[in-house]
Amino acid sequence: MSILHRTRRNAPIIPPAHTATADPVSSGEARPESAPRAVSATRTSTVWASVWAVAIILIAVIVFILQNTRSVQVSFLGMHGALPLAVGLLIAMVAGAVVTLVLGTARITQLRRLARRRR
Structure with a gap:
């Protein structure tokens, strides 16, 4: 049940007015909606959730960098150098993401080109 449809714990429970003992279909009455509609997601709520997810990921990255500050030797395509372990791993991760x-x-x-040709 969503937050919008919760009631207070001490509030009295009042049965809905549309409950009846007779079958509404057989008596010709319209059947009322049984469950409240779910609130649809909006762009703002999606952005809000995304900002929280990104913030949590960035906190994890900061902790990772702070825990892996030891310097390591790196050689790549004839280049040699020393850099912190976390920076080397983050560069490798970003390079992998770019290739993907x-x-x-x-x-x-x-x-998309194939789908466009088939139309």
């Missing part, structure tokens, strides 16, 4: 996004975008574009 590029390949996913190429596949989506391919499927």
